[in-house]
Amino acid sequence: MIHVLYVDDEPDLLNISKLFLEATGEFSLDTAISAQDGLDTLQNREYDAIVSDFQMTEMDGIEFLKEVRSRFGSIPFILFTGRGREEVVIDAINNGADFYLQKGGDPKAQFAELAHKIRQAVARRTAEQSRIESEKRLSDIINFLPDATFAIDKAGTVITWNHAIEEMTGIAASDMMGKGNYEYAIPLYGERRPMLIDLVFSPPGEISARYSHIFRDGTMLAAETTLPHLREEPRTFWGKASPLYDQNGHVAGSIESIRDITDRKKAEQMLTEQYRLLAESEFRLKRAEVAAGIGHWEYHLDTGIMTASENAAAIYGVDSTEMPISEAQEIPLPECRRALDAALNALIQRGEPYNLDFRIRRPCDGAVRDIHSTATYDPEKRLVFGIIHDITERKKTETELAATNEQLIAAEEELRGQYDSLAENQKALAASGEKYRAILENIQDVYYRTDSRGTLVMISPSGANLLGYAGVGEMTGRPATDYYADPAQREALLLALKKDGAVVNRETTLKRKDGSAVMVATSSHAYYDADGNFAGVEGIFRDITDLKKVEGDLRAAYEQITAADEELRGQYEELARSERQLRENEENFQRMVESAPEPLYISVAERFVYVNPAMVRFVGATSSSQLLGMSLFDRIDPRCHAAIQERVRIVMEEHKPVGRGETVYLKMDGTPVPVESTVALFRYNNKPGGLILLRDITDRKKAEQALREQEEKYRALIETTGTGFVILDSEGRVLDANPEYVRLTGHRDLNEITGSVVTEWTAGYDREKNAEAVRQCMKDGFIHNLEIDYAGASGRILPIEINASVIRSGDSQRILTLCRDITERRRMRNELELLKISVDQAYDEVFWLDFEGNFLYVNDSACRITGYSREEFRTMKIYDLDPACTPED
Numbered sequence: 001m002i003h004v005l006y007v008d009d010e011p012d013l014l015n016i017s018k019l020f021l022e023a024t025g026e027f028s029l030d031t032a033i034s035a036q037d038g039l040d041t042l043q044n045r046e047y048d049a050i051v052s053d054f055q056m057t058e059m060d061g062i063e064f065l066k067e068v069r070s071r072f073g074s075i076p077f078i079l080f081t082g083r084g085r086e087e088v089v090i091d092a093i094n095n096g097a098d099f100y101l102q103k104g105g106d107p108k109a110q111f112a113e114l115a116h117k118i119r120q121a122v123a124r125r126t127a128e129q130s131r132i133e134s135e136k137r138l139s140d141i142i143n144f145l146p147d148a149t150f151a152i153d154k155a156g157t158v159i160t161w162n163h164a165i166e167e168m169t170g171i172a173a174s175d176m177m178g179k180g181n182y183e184y185a186i187p188l189y190g191e192r193r194p195m196l197i198d199l200v201f202s203p204p205g206e207i208s209a210r211y212s213h214i215f216r217d218g219t220m221l222a223a224e225t226t227l228p229h230l231r232e233e234p235r236t237f238w239g240k241a242s243p244l245y246d247q248n249g250h251v252a253g254s255i256e257s258i259r260d261i262t263d264r265k266k267a268e269q270m271l272t273e274q275y276r277l278l279a280e281s282e283f284r285l286k287r288a289e290v291a292a293g294i295g296h297w298e299y300h301l302d303t304g305i306m307t308a309s310e311n312a313a314a315i316y317g318v319d320s321t322e323m324p325i326s327e328a329q330e331i332p333l334p335e336c337r338r339a340l341d342a343a344l345n346a347l348i349q350r351g352e353p354y355n356l357d358f359r360i361r362r363p364c365d366g367a368v369r370d371i372h373s374t375a376t377y378d379p380e381k382r383l384v385f386g387i388i389h390d391i392t393e394r395k396k397t398e399t400e401l402a403a404t405n406e407q408l409i410a411a412e413e414e415l416r417g418q419y420d421s422l423a424e425n426q427k428a429l430a431a432s433g434e435k436y437r438a439i440l441e442n443i444q445d446v447y448y449r450t451d452s453r454g455t456l457v458m459i460s461p462s463g464a465n466l467l468g469y470a471g472v473g474e475m476t477g478r479p480a481t482d483y484y485a486d487p488a489q490r491e492a493l494l495l496a497l498k499k500d501g502a503v504v505n506r507e508t509t510l511k512r513k514d515g516s517a518v519m520v521a522t523s524s525h526a527y528y529d530a531d532g533n534f535a536g537v538e539g540i541f542r543d544i545t546d547l548k549k550v551e552g553d554l555r556a557a558y559e560q561i562t563a564a565d566e567e568l569r570g571q572y573e574e575l576a577r578s579e580r581q582l583r584e585n586e587e588n589f590q591r592m593v594e595s596a597p598e599p600l601y602i603s604v605a606e607r608f609v610y611v612n613p614a615m616v617r618f619v620g621a622t623s624s625s626q627l628l629g630m631s632l633f634d635r636i637d638p639r640c641h642a643a644i645q646e647r648v649r650i651v652m653e654e655h656k657p658v659g660r661g662e663t664v665y666l667k668m669d670g671t672p673v674p675v676e677s678t679v680a681l682f683r684y685n686n687k688p689g690g691l692i693l694l695r696d697i698t699d700r701k702k703a704e705q706a707l708r709e710q711e712e713k714y715r716a717l718i719e720t721t722g723t724g725f726v727i728l729d730s731e732g733r734v735l736d737a738n739p740e741y742v743r744l745t746g747h748r749d750l751n752e753i754t755g756s757v758v759t760e761w762t763a764g765y766d767r768e769k770n771a772e773a774v775r776q777c778m779k780d781g782f783i784h785n786l787e788i789d790y791a792g793a794s795g796r797i798l799p800i801e802i803n804a805s806v807i808r809s810g811d812s813q814r815i816l817t818l819c820r821d822i823t824e825r826r827r828m829r830n831e832l833e834l835l836k837i838s839v840d841q842a843y844d845e846v847f848w849l850d851f852e853g854n855f856l857y858v859n860d861s862a863c864r865i866t867g868y869s870r871e872e873f874r875t876m877k878i879y880d881l882d883p884a885c886t887p888e889d
Contacts, residue, residue, distance in 0.1 A: 002122055003028045003046075007038035007064065008053040008080075017051075020111040027115070035059035035067070040808075042072055048122050051114065054081035054088060062091050069096045070699045074128075076121030080114060098124070151244060151255040152197060156180045159253065168258070170685070174610055174624045188227050188258075196223055196239040197256035211239070219243050224261070235262045294547065299325055299384040301348070315371070315390045317362025333359045333368070347377050347384065354384075357391065357504060370395040372505060374551070387551050394445070398523060398540060401447065405538070413530065446520075446541035449527075450480045452534055454490070466520075466543055468513040480537075485509040485517045497526045497537060507544065519544050599675075599696075602682060604689035606632050606648065618694065620667040637664035637672055651679050651690060665694065674701045724800075724819035732757045732774040735814065744800060744819055746792025763789040763797055773802070777815055781806045787822065799826045853877040853885070 004027055008014050014031040021027040030047070032038035035056055042050075050068060054061035061079050068077060079092045082103040089100050098121040101114055142149060148165035152158055157180040161173035169187035176184060182192035189195075199207050200221050207214055211223035220242040227235050241256040289295050295312025299305075306328045313321045316331055332340055336358035346352040354375040361368050375386030446463035450456050456476050464472050467483060481487040489508045496503050502525035509517050524539025599615035601608055608627045616624050619635055633641055640663040647658045658679055664672045675694045682691035724741030726734060734753050745761040747753050758774070759767040766788050777783045786802040804817040839846050845862040849855060855873040863869060866881065878885050 001028050002026060002048045002118060003030070004049050004051060004118060005030050005032060005038060005041060005047045006051045006080075007032045007035060007056075007061075009034060009056045010053070013053075016107070017111065017114075020107070021115060021118075024115065027118070035061070035064035038064065039067055039071070042068070047075060048125075049076040049078065049118050051078045051080050051118070054079055054092075062088070062095060065092065065095050065097055066699075067703065070703050074125065076118070076125050078114070078117050078121060145257070147257040147259045149255065149257045150176075150184060150197075151253055152180075152184070153253040154251065156182070156198070158184055160255070165258070167685070168260070172610055174612075174628070195256065196221060196225075196241040197254045200241050200243055200254050235260055236265045237261060294387055294389045297386050297388065299344075299386075301382040301384070312388055315369070315388055316360065317364035317367070317369075319364070331360045331363065332371075333361060336360075344375075344384070347375060351377070354386065355505070355507075376555075385555070387547075389547065394542070397445065401540065409527075446543075447538070448480075448541065449536060449538035451536040454480050456480050456483070457536070458538075463541065466512075466518065466541070467510060483510050485511040493522070493524065494537070497524065501525060503539075510541070519548050599694040600692065601627075601694075602684050602689055602691055603632055604684055604687045608632065609684055609689065615694070618667075618673070618696065619665065620669060620671075626668075635666050637666060640664050647679060648690065651681055652688060655681060662697065674698055724821075726758075726817045726819065728758065728774070728815040728817060730778050730813055730815070732759065732771065732815075734758065741819055744790060744798060744821060746790070746794070746796070746798075761790050761792070763791040765789070773804075774815065777804050778806060778813070799823055801825075847878075849878055853879060 004021065006014060006017055006029055008017075008031070011033065014033070018029045018031060021029050030041060030045070032041050035052070036059060038050070038052070052061045052064055056064070059067075061081060065077055065079070068075060074096075076098045077096065078099045078101060079088075079097050080101045080103060081088070092100050099117040101117055103110065142160060142162050145162055145164060148168040149160070149162045150158060150165050151160040157178060158176050159178075161171070161176045161184075166172055171187050182194065182198075184197075185191065185193050185195050194210070196207075196211065199210070200219065204214070204216075207221070207223065211225050213224040215222040220240065222238065222240045224236065224238050227237055238259045238261045239256055240259075241254055243251050244253040244255055246252040289309060289311040293315070295309045295315050297306060297308040297312050300307070304325050305322060306325045307322045308316070310321060313319070316328075318331070329337060329340070339356060340358055343352075343354050343356055347354040354373070354377075357370065357372045359368055360371055369390055370392045372389045372391045373386055375384050377384050446466055447458075447460040448456065448463055449458040456478055459472050459475055461472060464470070464475055467475070469475050475483070481490045484490045486509065493503065493506065493508065496506065502523075504523045505521045506523075507519065507521050510520055512518055520541045521544045522539055522541050524537055527535050527538055529535045597614055599618040600612045601615045602610040608630050611624045611627045613624075616622075616627065619627065621627050627635075632644070636644055643661070644663060647661060650656050650658050660676050660678050662674065662676055665675050666672055674697050676697050677695075678693045680691045682689050722740060724738065724744045726737040726741045729735055734756055737750055737753065739750075742748065742750055742753060745753055747761075753761075759770050762770045770788050773783055773786050773788070783802060783804040786804075788800050788802055790798045790800050792798065799822045801820045801822045802817060804815050807814050807816050839857075840859050845865055846857075846859040847855065847862060848857040854877055858868075858870060858873045863873075868876070868881075
């Protein structure tokens with residue numbers, strides 16, 4: 001629905017137009033009987049178009065058009081008038097009328113043409129608003145693109161230079177716009193030379209001579225380059241260029257976006273170095289695993305896949321480093337599988353330690369191997385990480401030690417029982433002792449024995465070497481707790497032995513001679529004398545410091561790999577997001593943006609640092625360079641300097657908005673121009689400044705002056721007229737009045753009646769009538785020809801005729817009232833009444849005739865004598881009563 005306001009001083013034409021246009025169902029038409037009525041209506045409602053007559057009283061169509069343009073902007077305006085003079089048409093078009101349509105001719109065709117012009121004007125305004133909004137959006141997109149962006153036309157002239165490239169180069173758009181001859185290359189390369197934007201349609205050889213890492217996708221060209229003259233150090237940039245097309249699909253120029261990727265390049269180099277160090281760490285880790293006979297594995301609960309290091313796969317005797325967990329669980333011997341499953345479930349579900357020995361049968365060769373494994377669980381990643389250690393040789397040594405220990409015990413018992421045969425068996429015993437000592441002296445793990453009191457009675461030389469003592473003699477005979485970093489761990493070991501009889505691979509911490517700690521794993525058991533009494537503890541210690549270090553290195557390496565992977569993923573996603581944003585922005589870019597229509601400038605330290613073309617035109621400068629660097633106050637009326645300085649202080653120091661303000665600027669020739677200004681805090685090249693938008697209000701000021709003059713004229717007219725004029729509120733209280741009305745109330749001064757209700761000087765018999773008239777006027781909007789008697793302070797009665805209308809003033813309603821003294825008219829009316837009574841009662845017949853012989857009045861005597869009633873006389877002529885009279889008489 002198109003909402004139209006039609007202004008014409010011919011009510012009939014307004015009604016006909018409303019019927020014709022609204023009959024189509026396409027238009028909603030409001031009407032106004034005068035230009036002023038139209039302006040009042042526009043204050044309260046928005047319209048899509050205005051249709052106006054030209055020749056109207058008080059304000060003609062051209063003046064109305066000027067007011068509309070001054071106060072309500074670019075609403076489509078159609079001049080629909082019977083005046084067809086050429087100067088009227090020219091005046092209308094010059095003042096912004098959209099169409100001129102002359103009245104006359106066939107009404108149906110005329111209103112069809114009017115409807116067509118309204119549609120055309122509304123469509124054109126809608127399209128123009130869409131274009132302006134689109135260009136504004138595109139301007140904002142380009143100016144606020146994070147990448148430095150500029151564009152050139154087919155002649156190589158710069159047509160766009162956005163904020164980002166201003167910051168990158170330090171060259172303002174106003175200094176670069178309109179320049180050609182490779183001017184845009186100087187701040188980037190230090191010389192005039194073709195850039196990527198110039199090579200969009202060039203052959204590959206010419207592009208590769210100037211750029212590296214070239215990528216082309218259709219007409220889009222991207223490449224990498226190094227700019228040696230920017231920011232005092234070489235910087236690496238990624239450029240992207242593509243053609244610009246006009247509405248017809250023809251090449252209109254090209255555009256290039258430049259992104260500083262120096263930091264990204266450095267990050268890539270750091271990542272490359274980290275990958276190299278990681279690869280070295282992985283290589284050292286593999287060598288350490290091979291040397292220590294260990295490997296690591298991971299079990300991913302979400303995928304059910306188990307992955308292993310190369311050495312872990314070699315220990316298990318499998319070719320693949322990745323397999324389903326179900327396959328991996330088939331490798332341990334059947335009797336070990338239940339314990340392994342229970343330990344894994346306890347680790348995952350309850351966080352219990354995973355530390356156990358088991359046996360496997362290697363698929364590659366069928367060999368049975370002893371394995372020790374520890375593991376941890378990460379519930380967030382649902383990942384089990386473990387270490388396996390081939391302890392087959394250690395188990396074999398432990399078995400041999402146990403067998404040897406049994407032999408020694410048996411030999412000792414035999415000695416006790418067969419002392420007499422000592423000599424005979426001395427040689428065998430000596431051989432057995434030699435073998436026992438050889439084992440103790442050459443064993444890599446530590447063998448020890450304590451007596452029932454906890455005194456160390458035996459230890460292998462490897463124990464003295466491990467704990468930093470000169471020999472076993474320096475250690476034996478001392479409490480075993482002397483060699484524990486925490487004696488409580490010794491007590492815990494004894495409790496475990498008392499409960500289970502033996503421990504396997506129990507981790508504990510011993511203390512070296514110099515006080516430093518050493519991590520060991522012990523497999524120990526209690527031994528007893530011939531009578532079954534507890535005799536002490538013996539067992540094996542194994543240094544697991546390197547193993548623990550390897551486990552720590554493995555965890556650190558895994559965490560490092562995970563962190564590096566997450567960092568790479570994050571950087572990749574950021575790069576992808578930036579690329580998507582750039583593509584979206586480039587797709588939105590369709591054509592270049594024209595300059596803002598309103599004057600705009602940026603000031604730093606109270607000087608112009610940027611002005612748009614509209615500002616240049618506004619002050620009448622020849623170019624922006626004529627203004628840049630100039631003090632603001634050179635272009636501001638000196639009478640306004642103090643107010644401007646105060647507004648600047650509020651914005652810059654208090655950081656508060658100051659809203660719109662009016663001031664006077666000076667053109668280059670000194671001509672003053674009233675403006676409305678808006679100020680915002682703005683940073684320009686990292687310096688605090690102000691962004692100022694100006695609006696020329698010359699026309700508005702002229703309209704305000706004309707309005708004041710008109711108001712003064714109306715005030716003078718009201719003050720000197722012979723009619724009483726009064727403005728009342730909705731309750732009938734006096735708000736304002738002219739001297740004539742004050743006189744009618746019987747008072748001398750306006751202050752005597754201001755705020756009083758009009759019934760106060762109304763005759764007592766008319767007060768309720770006057771109060772009801774006020775209420776009726778507020779309800780109906782008007783009162784016509786109401787007669788009321790006023791009573792002065794002296795009691796003198798003054799008859800008054802009142803005509804009133806309700807008007808709106810701001811958010812409230814007022815009653816505009818005209819009062820006329822009708823004393824003379826009432827006197828004459830009374831005299832006429834008396835005369836009529838006298839004539840009616842006269843004895844003689846009285847007839848009043850018009851020139852055609854019609855009876856206008858007859859008295860009672862005439863009716864009585866002739867026998868006709870007054871109603872009958874109204875249908876008769878004098879010839880009917882007196883045939884002797886003829887029309888010629």
